[in-house]
Amino acid sequence: MSSKMPAEKQGDILCFFINGKKVTENNADPETTLLSFLREKLRLTGTKYGCGGGGCGACTVMLSRLQPATRTITHYSVNACLLPLCQLHGASVTTVEGVGSTKTRLHPVQERIAKAHGSQCGFCTPGMVMSMYTLLRNRPQPTMEDITQALAGNLCRCTGYRPIIDGCRTFCQEANCCQANGGEDCCQKGEQNPDEPAHEEKPRLFDKEEFLPLDPTQELIFPPELILMAEAANPKTLTFRGERVSWVSPSSLEELLQLKARNPEAPLVVGNSNIGPGMKFKGVLHPLMISPTRVTELFEVTRTPQGVWVGAGCSLTEVWSLLEKLLPQLAEEQTGLFRALIRQLGTLGSLQIRNVASLGGNIVSAYPNSDLNPVLAAGNCRVSVVSAGGRRELPLNQDFFVSFGKTILKPEEILVSVFIPFSRKGEFFGAFRQAPRKESSFSTVTTGMRVFFSEGSRVVQDVSIYYGGMGPTTVCATKTCAAIVSRPWDDETLSQAYNVLLDELVLPLSAPGGKVEFRRSLTLSFLFQFHLEVLQKLKEMHVITEEIPEKMQPLPREIHPGLQEFQHVPKDQSDQDPVGRPIMHRSALSHATGEAVYCDDLPATEGELFLALVTSSRAHAKITGLDASEALRLPGVVDVITAKDIPGQKARKLCGYEEELLAETEVSCIGQMLCAVVADSRSHAKRGAAAVKVAYEDLPDPVFTAEEAVEKSSFFEPRRTIERGNVTEAFESVDQVHEGELRIGGQEHFYMETQSMLVVPVGEETEFNAYVSTQFPTLMQEAIAETLSIPSNRVTCHVRRIGGAFGGKVVKTAALACITGVAAWKTNRAVRCVLERGEDMLITGARHPVLGKYKVGFMNDGRIVAADFHYYANAGNMADESVLVVEKFLLHFDNAYNIPNLRGHAAACRTNLPSNTAFRGFGVPQSLLVVENMVEDVAALLRRPAHQIREINMYKGPSVTQYKLEFSPENLQRCWEECKLKADHGARRRAADQFNRENRWRKRGMSIVPIKYGIAFSDGFLNQAAALVHIYKDGSVLVSHGGTEMGQGLHTKMQQVASRELHVPASKVYISETSTNTVPNASPSAASCGTDANGMAVQNACQILYQRLEPIRLRNPKGSWESWVQTAFYEKMSLSATGFYKGPDLYMDWDKKEGRPYAYFTFGVCCCEVELDCLTGDYRTLRTDIVVDIGRSVNPSMDIGQIEGAFMQGLGLYTLEELKFSPSGLLYTRGPSQYKIPAVCDVPLRFNVYLLPDSSNPHAIYSSKGIGEPAVFLGSAAFFAIKDAAAAARSESGLVGPFSLNSPATAERACLACASPFTQKIPASKPGSFKPWALNI
């Protein structure tokens, strides 16, 4: 390729600014992204890596450029992970470090997100700050709509977004009242409890009066040098050369055409949102890349009497702004196409993507599900293309899109501009899309439609219908159009059109992407929606007079402030005592400024190596050869680590099963680790890993599904059963018996910080420092030591903070840490391993998918008398903790119900899928969904509301569980009643029913669901905890304890405990890190008992020290803390103490089937209301009210944060997140583009959380209760609300009684469950008659 480039041309100097400082790069590598440049070269590590593909927003920065034509400066948010460094010439970049800092001045955005408790683990926070900061640079007083748009592309796995939105909301001018009671002072007065004294204000989570004002004059200015640079005459071609790729940025169209003529295969890089992911994820190598961003013709906009020519290089944001700007300048009838495009642009990608993605790029990329192409094509748009050979104009129609990712453009042709015509009177447009998530997600099916009538007529003169997502290209429904044209636009024409459409757009049953029935039904329902919209228009124009059945409206989307209620601290509590107060996360400001250091932010040490893994591409095979010779020859590759290199234990034992660290002879899943390549850089290690050749011999009959495992008796033993009463006998005496089944998909942890570790040899006596992002430092220490065959005292594991974990950073992390440790030991150099998002998702497993079957016997009055459950968890290829997970199914499956005869069987199925592991809730969220589904079935059979069946069967009075543990359900009942009251359940239920009577295609559903969740480890020894507290001579206190900080605020709570016990302000207490050399043998931070156990240990240490100081205090009662400490020092008193907490002796005896596996229960109840679009399956949670009994909260802001975050994670689990595997066992969903966790668009429009007042708990510190996990299950209220709405829809089709809806209740499943006339038109596929695209595991 370089031969076709001007030979004499040397690389130019790249010049741009970062945070006001000039950066010049002599050797800019076109393969380098801004993100890696910031993090690795400039050590600006505030900008985070979360996915590398534009899907998570963690890397958001602000880009500012001077627009030479208008001499205006534009600021826009971008994903640094997609932005090629070379594209930055002349631009100014602002990163989170440039916005504000704790050392100098905080920016109000940073302050407000932090103080509003919008940061938990903090990994997403810099990205959030930058999205919001950019918005404020453009609009200092944004609307809520602006805010939700700006944050739509930023994922957070911890907070549930509500506090982030509330922090950002403080910049709005709009009223900030929650309006829960219809406005008018309601926040202050409306919800006042009549028992409370009227003057007593409710405690609030934050006080916005304290916030710094926004002062736009304080922002960094655009560098004047860049203005001069942009205005300089004689722009020249720029060339940058890297190791493998060259980059040319021509300055004129002529030059661009010549270049393209010589290098037709070289892509044009504009937004890099297609090229970039191709290079990163598919390993595509473009030896030459051409950047046309300085060619002015590509950005020109010209208005003609017929429409507007828009430069193909314009970003989608620019196109949107342009169309918006034109709307008021044109007659409404001229703007039909513009409005349709604006509608699609509003939800296409994220703002960061739209800010860079170009119009031409979207068209030429020819995605089968491009959202623009169907609308542009239906709208009769044209394109102007040029090449060195000349210019031509082409219609953007079905002939333009040739095949997957291909258009009719010749390789040397360039798309210069796109003509978007004005619409005519009588011409109407429709644009609809349905995506796995409402925003920031590629469409499943998308469409553009146009119909034209002559004046005063309903007879169709012309019609055009295009779909995306229905094949390899954008397709035209030509025959359907033919069935409509020249006929009146009425029900008869349209109902014939549906039939033609059904025949015309047929998808093979194994079509890539799956969801075949759903996609076909969407084509029909979109046409139906268009039908209704057009009828409405015709009616408005008095062409028709008939009644329109239903006006289609978009789902509501305005997020209102919620209520967060908690109790005041006692009146006599000292002001200095922080316990019980909503103290901000102690690192929140460091998170928001990007100063917080995560594992991969640690600076590289001299000679450090990077490790990349080679994993199996077969689900079940013998390894017949592993050839690393080519990898070893590649630049930078230092070594390849295989099982043979492991000096100590090659396998780790879990639940009685051996787990090989690196497979030697056989593989049992795709993604199993085989060997690792270490090299001098990340890219070299990755290229090395890709060059390792592995030969396999497939073994027969891999097992993938639970059913296959059962058939082949493929289990991890032991399987468990438990029973209370006599289930078999009880079935004899019940009024009705019903059997049901529910499948629950797995869930990817999607912690924002991927698995990360750095193992550093100290240099003598085989000692190592391991910096690992883990919940269980002790395990890392032990595992590395055993693998290296050295004693544990040679390995210190350090954990400062974790960017989210959720159970996923225990067992799997240990295996990775061991391999990294072996590499560090073998090379005697520091080795870093940070998984790419896709690798992380592939290798480290997820929450267990579960197949639940049940048989229930009940009386006609609603009493459930007997129930028998069978649970099959898909454990994957290794045992991990699966047996413990399935035990947990049976410890919880009574949930809140006193079912006298209850039996459960649970098995962990051994399959050839990646091994699954712990995930927040540890099996309870799966187990209880099956139970609640059974309750719903009983309600449906009895034709009674489900909440009544729940009430009838709920534990009351002194109770005992199936494992014979006595407990009082009083607070469960209180939560239930309180939730019904707070949610106004009765009235809203009636209102929802009324809504459903009035709407055919929209249905509202409600559900109220309880939980009883056992806290602590049932293996009693794990409940111990220790702490080490030092007091220094200046009076400052250093606390170490065994728990890790992963966003849950554990360190903040420990700071509160130490502050109370030592009677010093919290600011005197510091927690630096968790390490195995300060607190040995600590338990994992898991099972919701981190605060319970570590709090007691910290309390113990502090009490010892405080006692020790007592004689000095008594001698000098008026002395200060510092004076006492100094006296103690001079009197030779130890100012250091360890604290210990033995923890409850919990156990479960599975032989006797009884025990005391929990210290106590946390109770909670959640009421959700959703609105479901029955035509597309999209839904929105209108309101969520959660009441939780967590005793007396140590920190209400942390606890409410845990509740909201867990609820949203549950909502994701039950309604959104779908792991898909290919028929050969490959995980398809390996990044945020394919796997959708909840985003801002999924936040309940009203989200209220109430901590149950006047509750206490003798079993935990300061009478609090654990809350990390329980609320995940409360997300199931959204699932059952969807089911309730679907039931309402089904009743319109005459369907009543129980029906099957598996979890997650995705749009696909919800839509099909509604059984609309459109879904019913699709012929059902016969299972077994074809090979589905994805496995049904």
Ligand SMILES: Cc1cc2nc3c(=O)[nH]c(=O)nc-3n(C[C@H](O)[C@H](O)[C@H](O)COP(=O)(O)OP(=O)(O)OC[C@H]3O[C@@H](n4cnc5c(N)ncnc54)[C@H](O)[C@@H]3O)c2cc1C
């Ligand atoms: C996270 C994410 C989410 C997305 N969501 C959506 C979505 O919801 N809906 C949707 O429709 N799209 C979506 N996209 C796709 C996105 O809109 C396109 O990738 C983008 O428009 C391509 O433009 P670009 O400038 O980034 O192209 P680049 O990646 O820079 O280039 C893409 C291709 O287009 C060619 N090209 C670019 N400009 C020209 C030109 N003027 N003449 C000839 N060839 C040209 C290049 O040679 C290259 O082959 C998403 C992308 C990402 C990364």
Ligand code: FES
């Ligand atoms: S890391 Fe850039 S969007 Fe995820």
Ligand code: FES
């Ligand atoms: S705080 Fe948002 S990902 Fe952890």
